[in-house]
Amino acid sequence: MLMTQSSLFSPPINFSLKKHYNETKNIALFSGNNLRENKLSLSSRKKIGKTGVLYNGYSYFTSPCHPLQLDLPNHFNGDDDDDDDVSTDGIGIVDFFQGKNILITGATGLLGKVIVEKILRSTPVGKIYLLIKAKDKDAAFHRLTNEIIDSDLFKCLKDEHGESYEAFVREKLIPVVGDICEPNMGLDSDSADALRKDVHVVIQSAASTTLNERYDVLIEANVTAPQRVMRFAKTCKNLKLFAQISTAYVNGRREGVMLEDPLIMGDNRRKEDCDANIPRLDIADEINLALKSCSAAASDYDVTKDLKKLGLERAELFGWYNTYHLTKAMGEMVLNEIRGDVPVLIIRPTVIESSFKEPVPGWIQGNRMFDPVIISYGKGQLPAFFGNPEVTMDIIPVDMVANTTIAAIAKEANKNKPQLNVYHVASSNRNPLKYTDFFEYLYEYFNSSPLVESQNISRIEYFSDFNDFSEYTRGEISQQLETNNVVGDEHGNVIRKAQNKCRARVAYAQQLCKMYEFIGFFNARFDTRNTEKLVKEMSKEERINFEVDVMNIDWRKYFQEIHIPGVKKHIINGTRASI
Template sequence: MAKYSHKNSSLRTYENKKTRSRKYIGKSGVNSLYLNSLHDPLGVELPSSAVETSGNSGGGIGITKFFQGKNIFITGATGFLGKALVEKLLRSTSVGKIYVLMKADDKENALDRLSKEIIQSDLFESIREKHGKSYEEFVREKLIPIVGNNCEPNLGMDTYSMHAIMDEVDVIIQSAASTAFNDRYDYLIDTNVNAPQRLMRLAKRCKNLKLVVHISTAYVNGKREGLIYENPLVMGENGRKQDHIVDIANEINLSVKSCIAATADSNNSSKALKTLGVERAEFLGWNNTYTLTKAMGEMILNEIREDVPLLIIRPTIIESTYKEPYPGWIQGNRMCDPVIIAYGKGLLPAYLADPNVHLDVVPADMVVNTTIAAIAKHGIVINKPRGELNVYHVAADYANPLRMSELFEYVYEHFSANPLTCSTIIKKMKFFNEFDEFSKYVRDEMDVVVRNNAVGFSEKTLQKIEKQYKAKVAYAEELCKIYKFIGFFRARFHSGNTRKLLEEMSEEERDYFEIDVTKIEWRKYFVEIHIPGVRKHLLH
């Protein structure tokens, strides 16, 4: 049987004590062996607000007052974060109508999607219990499905729906996006760049609009290192702060031309367009096509908005809810979860990452609450500057650090006590900083498993087993390639605006709209909340 191994060589794993104590110096000479203290890894002393906040004895921001009777238009309401936003608004505010853009053939189909994907969702159980028999009546009165499509002119809405939005809406929330890291370039540009453009054009025609809210990602900042502040991206800005200018019109034209050219070769068109996106992201200074297109989306919104007030929310890695409406709710295979699941299944015996790097995870309910509180703050401001722009990093690392090694310790603890199957045995994670060494170790480990299972099988069965394990090795390698940028991430996100928001909230608002990431207990979150949530919602 073929053995998946290279020539014997010493494996420089991070388990070695000397390597554990080694400091990692990036291109900028920055020491990224972060200390869990009041000092930023870049030598910048963190403000005290990163650790504690002063009490607010006043009336707070006025969150519930702002949302009373306000009408919202939201895209992406059936997605993970969008759905959680809708649930929280219905549960904790006296919001007026929530107009929900839904991709559907007609109104009947939209109502059917609304019922199956939102009204019947277990996420809404608290509201269901509160309203009892009148639950569906309450929700259907509040949620108005709008037939449309982000990727069509006027968002695919008919004239009647479009005028209803322009006449009635106070706040627009852009939550729709394609989050696949390296999907087709043309598709990601259409959903993450062109769609926000279309929405902003509609926003400029709204009569009572207080605010446009764009849900982005902290990773729009590209391959920069150091402390990243909550600043808007400038049109044409490069992800590395180098010379290559991001010409959005050129990128859009390039994706369209490439799509037309690729259509002639239908067998390879999708692969070619995915490769194009990866190449453009690398050239322009981003880690993947998703973050490049989200960055372009931010740039173009700021460029065309004129005097429309814009609020940009940039979460880091969003994972399952910490507390509300119940702990551990999640939808879709989120960023950390393919890695967590693969490790739990015994498919990932090693990982390509610096164990001391910080992993910036934030629970979905805290992202939702920060968004709602920020909307109220900037929507209610009297005499605010025309067309103000505010950016919020919703991040935990600056105030409540989590190391990569700690994440895997918690995952190991959970699966050791609660294995996915009786036959699954996982070991403590080994870390590598070179792909070739990581790959060799994984292949050797898989080869041992194959040889241990080879006794007594026919040659045909052995060939089948070998093929399966080659596929598993390839999957482990692909996972680590995709998430390598997280494993060696050399930046931290300043979240001063979010901390200031917390300071301005009343005690009651802090209780009802929890945004204080210092209260997260990471071991409890992963061992008792997040991984059980992943198993419940993704593996069953």
């Protein structure tokens, strides 16, 4: 599925890269013999209160308006042994953002929206320019109102400001008509000039996140579009930093500990012990390949089918799990090559789920990565899982990703050095969660608080063989629906209906587990050294107001008291869609 912000670039089915090739063909200039092997150490593994500050007449609230009261471990507050690790002065997050003007793409998506809300609520920011795809200013303003200002995510901010809320957000949030899939981001000359003069920080959050979308669509959204944003950012006179929201899975098919290293043009992620002739990733060649495939197929259906297949084949060839991860990696490579002396921050979150605390616990938008699994299991429609129960999952709440992004922007921009820094926002290395624990927490919750549609909730079974998984799932679902014992009418309609329902549920369970296969057997963890340093450099107040430490998460309480209730409220009750 696409994040909300991906509506910024939804090309028609016959979309072609041809008009953009001239913009990107110079990537070939970067394709020297700079392939780097990154040796990674292998880890052992098994087989199978409310506070505020006042600036410019407005109050900025530095903690959620409805703080969550949980008995959680806190490694950085209230423990005398940690006092030596606390920076007295801190990073200076609030001071950095005072009066700064920010340009954000993808602001209507899950993470982009949380970043906007947090900056507005907790810092004395100048203006936040939101690039919005719309036919004119009125349409952009309408989207801003409906998708951001009136969002329930902003209720906390609305409650804090009361009658002045409307005036506050209208002054701070500036919609800009644009499209990152167009040259110069689709900006008119007046808007472009204003941004070049005003913007201090660019946050590039827009992306297409469908794992196995058409290759050309993902190249356009995740490679050439960020390139355009960077080229525009380089023309901003007061630019302090460019932040790119990526994904931790750009590290590809590697095992052990994934380091916070930049990706270099030409890198592939094939396993280092692979005997095959490892190819070199040439982005210009990949664009050409997608372009040729667009014109080679005979119909729109064939184009879509061929380009989805092509993307998966190229991802497999170069060592990534899917087309999305491959194109996000390509996007990082391009940014690293063209950035010049622009300070760049790469944020690589793992699987983003609902908010831990801010602005309210459990807020989520859209059916996220693990939520279809949670909902299907809660309904009794997922009796088994294709994966290793001892594998470590990696989930991170959206507010921790937003806080890390904001704090890291302040830290890296204050250095005033033309560096590229990578931050993994992950939990697996410091607060690991295994699948066996995850599904146990789900079982405990749904066993005591079943969904209306739930049927026979039992502990999940695990399979390492997909055929065994499919056979077991088919038997369990068939037994639930009693397809062997159901009595039909003289035409057999009732029997056929039950059998069709069984086939549909089995097919969905198969599709779900195939989609998550790459993380069901994922033998790697993500190094978070830069995020840990960030925590140490924060003052005590910053650690409270911009919480980023994953050690504060109790996973049982997070799922049972925060996330699943949030899924029920914002997804199940919000849509009542049958899965």
